[in-house]
Amino acid sequence: MKCLKSLFPTLMICLIVFGCTNEDIDENTVNESSNKNYNSPNYPIKSTTELIVEYQSGFPERKKEDLRKKYNVKRYEKCDCTNSRIEKWEFDPRVDLEGRNELITQEGGIEGTDYQFFYDNENSTPGVSGSTAAGQSDLLISSYIKASNSGVTIAILDTGINLTRLPQSYPFLYGTNSDMTLCEEGEETEVSGWDFVNHDNDVYDDNGHGTVVTSIIIDKLFDEDISDYQILPVKAFNDLGKTTTFTLLCSYLYAVDKPSVSVINMSFGWYGPSGSLFPKFILENPDILHITSSGNDGINNDDNVHYPSSYTSNNILGIGSFSIKKRKEIVEPLPFDSRAMGISLLSxxxxxxxxxxxxxxxxxxxxxxxxxxxxxxxxxxxxLVSGTSYAAPLVTAKAAMYYQNGHITPTAITEQLRLNGTLLAYYSLPIYYGDRIIE
Known part of the structure; x- marks a missing residue:
């Protein structure tokens, strides 16, 4: 949700500050941007042989097969979990993909198409990850499932969750029941969440990123004395923090199809093409608040768009990160009554x-x-982890808290975030971000 900006950015506040220093850090440090050159973002790679097609609702299977034959589809792939809305089509490398896409979009029964991209995201958490050869038993996952779903459901699209490394030991996972259509692939049956990378029911995190994101949400909800919630883990990224458009779309459609999902944490992003189906699907779910990270390249997303945080839907929030410097001395007095204006500057x-x-x-x-x-x-x-990926889940937890307090729409939750956020003191211009921070 692109919030209305305050008039305060027009106010220049002149302070002379001496002796600002960062706190010393002597722990294990993980920074999402530690190996990056600022202002040089990585762009996704476009497939030259694959397209994603969206069918109209109720389009029969025999007609789908006719279309595949008509366009000489070499291979096709369906989403896990009985989702028949989209498919990935693969063509011969000699095919003109753009021309083929234009023809397919004009076919009856085709609702839309999208190109397949390979995303090399920076959402890796070295040192926190588990073994790529490990896994979690159904019994272990079941031990973390709540007796019944209640309150707010938070879906987390990420690298999964490693329950063997997570410090929390009490039940918090989303529970399935007989009224739901369960995901099944071969001998695998859904327990809680789904792994769309390995196509099974074990959402084991072999990267580490999703585990940290989940822990941040749980810890903040504990601090806010909120226990009436459950988390739906959806593994959409592999052990290297990578995914594809198709995997991401399948993961998203699975999450929004689950009853009671009200908030989705999406601590990932990319630059360049926005895609056509993902923003469309987000718009189709106006009652779900989507909270996303803004990226870690120190650049202006207004000029060099970063998705999904730059989508303009009213049900999506882009979250950046703030840092704190200690101020030893403020020399000049303020030129106005800060208390009367509701601004705390003498911190x-x-x-x-x-x-x-x-x-x-x-x-x-x-x-x-x-x-x-x-x-x-x-x-x-x-x-000690750093990155906008770790700023987003704290806002997700706050959003869940306001949902529990009766503010159940994305608009109402966002308004509460603004009303209860800390108003930024504008020490200098220009202003590069929203006027409030969430702590």
């Missing part, structure tokens, strides 16, 4: 946009805690 800290965080007056809605965020695994290891 022993200075809040600034994190160096790595992307920004944008219209495309980044809030800043949250994404710099040097603590994560303790169940072995007592302490990690």
């Amino acid at each position: 022993p800290r200075e809040i600034i946009k994190s160096t790595f965080s992307n920004f944008g007056v219209t495309s980044v809605d809030f800043l949250s805690v994404g710099d040097q965020v603590s994560f303790y695994d169940n072995n007592g290891n302490h990690y």
Whole structure:
């Protein structure tokens, strides 16, 4: 949701600040942008042989087969979990893909198409990940499932969750029941969530990113004394933090099809083409609030768009990261009564946009805690992780809290985030982001 911006950016506040220093860090540090060159984002790679097609509702299978034969589809792939809305079609490398796409979109029974991209996201968490050869039993997953779903359901599209490294040991996972259509592939039957990378019911996180994101949400909800929730883990990224358009779309359609999903955390993103089906599907779910990370290249997303955080739907929020510097001394008095204006400026800290965080007056809605965020695994290891991926889940937890308080629409939740957020003190112009931070 692209929030209305405050008039405060027009206000220049002149402060002379001495002795600002960062806190010393001596723990394991994981920074999503540590190996990146700022202002040089990586773009996804477009497939030269694959298209994604969306069928009209109720389009019969025999007619789908006729279309595949007509366009000489070499191979096709359906989504897991009985979703027949989209398919991935593969063609001979000599085919003119753009020309073929134009013809297919004109066919009766075809609702839309999209190109297949390979996303090399930066959502890797070295040191926190588990073994790629490991896994989780159905029994272990079941032990974390709540007795019954109640309150708010949060879906997390990410690298999965490693229950063997997660410090929390109480049930919090989304539970299936006999009224739901369960996902089944071969001998695998859905337990809680689904792995769209390996096509099975074990959402084991062999990367680490999804585990940290999940832990941040759970910890914040605990701090806010919220227990009436459940988390639906959806593994859409592999052990290297990579995915494809088709895998991402299948994962998303699975999540929104689950009853009671009200908030989706999407700590990922890419530059360049927006795609056509993903923004369409998000618009089709106006009652679900989508919370996304804004990226870690220190660039302006208003000029160099970053998706999905730059989608302009009213049910999506783009989250950047702020950092804190200690302020030792404020020399000059303020030229106005800050208390009367509801602004707290005389704090022993200075809040600034994190160096790595992307920004944008219209495309980044809030800043949250994404710099040097603590994560303790169940072995007592302490990690300090940085990135907008870790700012987004804190906002997700806050959104779930407001949902529990009766603000159940994306518009109402966003308004509560703004009303209860900390108003930024504008130390200098220009202003690069929304006027409030979420802590």
